[in-house]
Every structure is written in C-alpha cells, then in structure tokens.
Amino acid sequence: MRKYIFKRVIAAIVTVWVLITVVFFLVRLMPGDPFTNPKLTPEVRENMESYYGFDKPLIVQYGNYMVNLLKGDFGYSMKFTNKTVAGIIGETFPFSADLGIRSLVLAVSIGLVLGIVSARNRGKGIDFFCVIVAVLGTSIPDFIMGAVLQYGFGIKWGLLPVARYEGIEYTILPACALAFYTLASVSRIMRASMLEVASQDYIKTARSKGLGEFRITAKHQIRNAIMPVMTVMGPTVASVLTGTFVIESIFAIPGMGKHYVDSVSNNDYSMVLGMTLFYGVFLIICNLVVDILYGVADPRVRIGER
C-alpha cells in the first residue's frame, strides 16, 4: 500500500510538472499580454514588464517561475494589484468548495437512490419517471436550470433568496442547480449498472439461497454495481468543488469559477498557471482517493494486502 501510494505520488508530481510546463508556454502563445492596454504609456509598460520579468528570455522566466513554485510562491496576479494568486484562491475556494460539497451530497445520495429504485422497478412507472429525470438532468444546461429555479422559488413563490451567498438558505438553489446534472448522470449510470449486475450468476445464487429481494439488492447488487459510479466521481468531484463559472455567475457567488474564466480572458499568466495547478493537483488527489476506494468496494482490486 505504501509503495503504491509512493508510486502514485511520484507519477502525480511528474504529471503536474508536465501540466505546468505545457500551460506556461501555451499561455504565452495567446494574443496580447497582461499589459495590453492603450492607456499605458510605453514607460509604464516597460516598468511593469521588467517588474514581472517579461524582459528576460522566456526560458529564464520559466526557470524563475518553477523556482518560486517550489518555494510555494504562486506569484502575484497580473491584473488585481497587490493580490497574490494563492490569496485569491484562498479567498474564493471556500465558497466553491462549500457549494460543491452541498451539491455533491445532494446529487450522489438522490442519484443513487433514483438509480437503484428505477432498476428495481424496471419498466414500471417509477422507472419511467427516473429515466425522464435523468434525461432532463443531462440535457438541460445549468444556466437554464439555475434561472428556472431562481424564477420559481426566488421570485414567483418567494421562498428562497435569489442570489448571493450569505447563509444556509442562500445555498439551496445554487446547490440544486449545480447538483442536477451530476444527479442525473449518477442515476443513469447506477441504473444501468444495477441492471447489469441483476443478470449476473451470483444474483441467481443468492436467490437460490432463499434470500429475500431486499437482502439481494442491498447486500449483493448495490456493492457490485457501484464501481462505475465511483469511476466518474473522481473528475466530477474535482470539477464541482473547484467552482463552476455559470452557476457562480448567475447566483452571484464569489467562488473560483469566475477567476478561472477571467484569468484567461485577461491574459493573467500567473493566475492561469495557479488555477491550472490547483485544479490539476485537486483532480489527481480525487482520482487517487477513488482508486483507493475501489479497493474498499471490491476486494479484487485491493492493493498490497496479503
């Protein structure tokens, strides 16, 4: 187990290094630079460029960036004066993560239940309902979902606040809007997987032992069916927790999603790199956790236990 994790960490470090390197050079290829602004006089511009080290050869800039990164310094944002990249992430990530966790809990719990219920009642009305929910969830874009929820619960019935993020009641609508897609895909995958497991021989064995349907589903079917759901959860957790531009914009939530998109359109090099690095590391951690959880669910892929 320890050896396995050590290997994975080494692989992760290499992956992150490649990621940073590629992104570092790619952002430079974008048209313009952070200081493309007609109002700046050439002198000011030159000053800024030398301050950020843009006058040095690219490879030297890369070297400097990597050295700073190893010291844990993500650098300053090139757009927001006097703000470090780490500072911005530190300020905004809690909002995104909070929203993400709420919506994930919602999506996974309801999604699994829907998937299980609909597979158990295949071809009946409830199955039809669940399939419709899944199709709607995967096909309705989140900005429409968000707007519909805002209109219905926020404006028409006035039950919940329309936007901002200032208390528990504020979190409900955006969490639901964000959860819907994940909920739908989890229920779809779980349903398909449950049906596949239902036709396995060991389910028949379980039936031949005189077990009741509830026990068969609970003990034999679900645990074997959950693997495909876990597979998609790695990337899903990473992307949901690190913020989504659309939901955060329409609900006016000060999360990370906005900075993600803005940093690119602003040519904010250090910000793009910092964001990418953060997301990359987060994704790798999520996938590692999923791989370890695989072993918990399925003894066949358990690592290093003898």
Place this chain on the structure above:
Amino acid sequence: MAENGNILEMKNVVYSFHTYGGEVKAVRDVSFEVRKGEILGIVGESGCGKSVTAQCIMRLNPEPPGFFEGGAIMFNGKNVLEMSKKELRKLRGEDIGFVFQDPMTSLNPTMRVGAQIEEVFLGRTDVTKQEVKEKALEIMKLVGISDVEKRYKQYPHELSGGMKQRVMIAIALVSRPGLVICDEPTTSLDVTIEAQILDLLLELREKLGMSIIMITHDLGVIARMCDRVIVMYGGKIVEKGTVQEIFYDTAHPYTKGLIGSIAKLDTRKGERLQSIEGTPPDLFFPPKGCPFAARCAYAMDVCKDEPPYQYRLSDEHSTNCWLQHEYAPDTDMKKKNAAAIEGKKEGEVKADE
C-alpha cells in the same frame, strides 16, 4: 416426504418465456419423479430445456418473462407452484440446494466465502450465530476444503476454480437439503478437477443421503454418477430409464445419436467423430409431431404430424417414439425388447443407412 418415496414429482410441467419475438416454449409437458437418495441424470444438448426444467423446481427462472402454463411440481407432497413467497424462500434455503454451472461467476466477488455460506441461514431464528459459523466450517471441511479457518475469510478470487465449486457445493449443502440440483457442475472445470468434484458429490450422497438431480450434456458424467436418466430434446422427455437401459438398450434415435457421438479411445486418426445432422427445433414454433423428426434417420411420416405416445419398455424404461408402435417397421430400435442386452452395444450398431 410423500408416501411413495418420491421427494419430487414433476407433473406435466409446461414452462414458457414471453419475449419480444413471441413465446418460447422451453419446457413442454415434462413429467418425472426423483426418489429419495437417488441420483437422477438429465441429459440433452444445449437449449433442450434441461436447465430451465431444473430451475423451475426452485422457481429460479426470472418471472416474468418466464411463466408456468400448466402442471404441478410436488416437493414432499406440496405444490411448489402454489407456495407463498415465504414458503418458497424456505424451500430454497432449507429444502433444495442448487449448484450452478460456472463457479467463476456464481459467487459474489465482494463477499467473503464464509459469509456467503452462512447467508443461507439468514432470517432463521432456530440457530445462533455461533452455530451458523460452526455449520459453515463443518460443511467446508466436508466438501474437502483445506485450511477452513483461512478460506472462511477469503474472497472468491483468492480460490481456484475447483475450490470455488466446492464452496458452491458447500452453499447448496449447508442446510442439509433433501434434494440437490447440480446444473452442469463440472462443465467449466478441467477434467482432473471434474473427476474430484464428481467423486465428492458421490461421497456426499453416501454421507448425507440426499437426492441429486444431475444436469449435464456429458454422457460420461451420467454413466459415472447416475441411477436413472432422463433424455431431453426440444423441451420434451424423449426417453427415460436406468443408466443400464439407456446405454445398452437404447430405445430412442436421439439417445442413440448422443451415445454415438461420444469420442472413443479406438477412434483412428483422421476418422471423423459422429454427429447428429441438423439443428435443434425452433422453440418459438415447436414442431407439431416429434421434436426430433427433422433430424431422425428413422423418421416416418407420422413422426412429423403426431406427437409420439410414450411406450413402456420395462418398469423404469420408457420412450416417446413412434418406432415402438406395433405397426412401425422393424428397425434395430424396435427389436430391442427381444434382443439381449449383450447385442445392443452402441458403436457396433450402425444406423441402418
């Protein structure tokens, strides 16, 4: 236990499946009985309805699409078809054990072996947890699993194929049922392991005295294991009798074809194995007459139009074939009552080409 010593009686069972393509008539009017302590073989090629028949007994076929069109299955005098869900669960858990064909896929990969055996006792209040564990360990020893305490805690993927099938047998036997149904228990195992498993089943029958239904397409298994044999074809029983009668006094052309297609040790190099020409009947539209008529070398006009009567040839031996009719032409099939058992060895009898 019924008074006549039969643990199970199948009476004119008809079982079909609803599918998109129509109704598949998998089992068509099958009747037989299983006596206490005997091993009954059911033999036939793939798709002849033998597995469906076996699974009918415990109602393991998925229903729907499967359904009974008629008949009765009496287990110890009680009709399985009229059992409540609760009674059915008791039947499966306590009275009948089932050993499936493929031990690789028939054990839950995410559950420990011991737990899978103990599960049989789930919901029973007459045994304590400790007793259940003792029973599990005891049955594991009995089916020849070594180092039971260790195996008890292992997962199926840590066991070999033969060991997994022993676990399956342990599951089937742990509650000491009166009847064990083995659905091709050795088909997916290699031959040395097959021999071990078959010997184990014989040994367990001696020790525990249960009846066994042995489903197979392998006549070698039948010859080795069984007391009586049922030959199935196209969802129907075409011949039944003792092992001796089936092998040495064959009365149905299909049985003869099956026996003839066994590879023999003295088959010379380059010599082709015998086979039965043609394919099994389409069970969406089963033939009106004898299901085997289309492939039968002896077929007469009547065979295609009328289902054959059952002809009794001895106390145990009977066949459903028109060749036994008094007006049928004299063939080697018909003569068999007169002919001595000696002269009827298969392989010597050439089909009258």
